[in-house]
Amino acid sequence: EVQLLESGGGLVQPGGSLRLSCAASGFTFRSYAMSWVRQAPGKGLEWVSAMSGSAGSTYYADSVKGRFTISRDNSKNTLYLQMNSLRAEDTAVYYCAKDAVPASLGVGYFDYWGQGTLVTVSS
Amino acid sequence: EIVMTQSPATLSVSPGERATLSCRASQSVSSNLAWYQQKPGQAPRLLIYGASTRATAIPARFSGSGSGTEFTLTISSLQSEDFAVYYCQQYNIWPPESTFGQGTKLEIK
Numbered sequence A: 001e002v003q004l005l006e007s008g009g010g011l012v013q014p015g016g017s018l019r020l021s022c023a024a025s026g027f028t029f030r031s032y033a034m035s036w037v038r039q040a041p042g043k044g045l046e047w048v049s050a051m052s053g054s055a056g057s058t059y060y061a062d063s064v065k066g067r068f069t070i071s072r073d074n075s076k077n078t079l080y081l082q083m084n085s086l087r088a089e090d091t092a093v094y095y096c097a098k099d100a101v102p103a104s105l106g107v108g109y110f111d112y113w114g115q116g117t118l119v120t121v122s123s
Numbered sequence B: 001e002i003v004m005t006q007s008p009a010t011l012s013v014s015p016g017e018r019a020t021l022s023c024r025a026s027q028s029v030s031s032n033l034a035w036y037q038q039k040p041g042q043a044p045r046l047l048i049y050g051a052s053t054r055a056t057a058i059p060a061r062f063s064g065s066g067s068g069t070e071f072t073l074t075i076s077s078l079q080s081e082d083f084a085v086y087y088c089q090q091y092n093i094w095p096p097e098s099t100f101g102q103g104t105k106l107e108i109k
Helices: none
Strands: A003-007 A010-012 A018-025 A034-039 A045-051 A058-060 A068-073 A078-083 A092-099 A110-113 A117-121 B004-007 B010-013 B019-025 B033-038 B045-049 B062-067 B070-075 B085-090 B104-108
Touching: A003 A092, A018 A034, A018 A092, A018 A117, A034 A078, A034 A110, A045 A068, A045 A078, A045 A092, A058 A068, A110 B045, B004 B085, B010 B019, B019 B033, B019 B085, B019 B104, B033 B062, B045 B062, B070 B085
Parallel strands: A010 A117, B010 B104
Antiparallel strands: A003 A018, A018 A078, A034 A045, A034 A092, A045 A058, A068 A078, A092 A110, A092 A117, B004 B019, B019 B070, B033 B045, B033 B085, B062 B070, B085 B104
8 A cells, every 4th residue: 555654844944954754665766767846825735846766857837946956865765855944935834745657757646645733834 | 847727626516417627838838748637645646747648557537638838637427536636737848847736626516
């Protein structure tokens, strides 16, 4: 059974940093691209960042480029999101999502999602 | 950036009836479109990919159609568990871009 378990969310002040983790199990982690998708309170879904299975390629939404860094440790089956210079508009539930196809860069749609971790940016 | 626009924002339908949800892309995304269902407090669930292919274990009452810029999700006979928010997502220029619609809330009439 595929499982994705996010952790690391919490309350942080504007300008602060936070590191999210996503522990994966039930599939060959290194074979799949992984993404972070966020959802602000009461709002829709926004793709944030993705990383290829081999960890050789990374992609970011313009809204987080230069502030967020995605990484993964395939030996630990874990995906990370380092978030720096946080802003109030980064407040959201952050989901870890598995790409649906075992290709290095994936296909861009997601067949499994974690339950999410809430990040609140406020003073 | 490709903008995805869903309509209507809220759809009220009675159980047992058919629901039709629409999604429009600001430019062609071919058939690179997915639909997700999200219930309160839960993660999204993949329903449809490739515009019309049902994901694993998705009931046959869910169907998707369309290509280019116009897409439709149809639920043929609404069950109580189908009342939720539905999102479309384009992945035509992946990587690096993937964009979601703003969602359609399907509520009980």
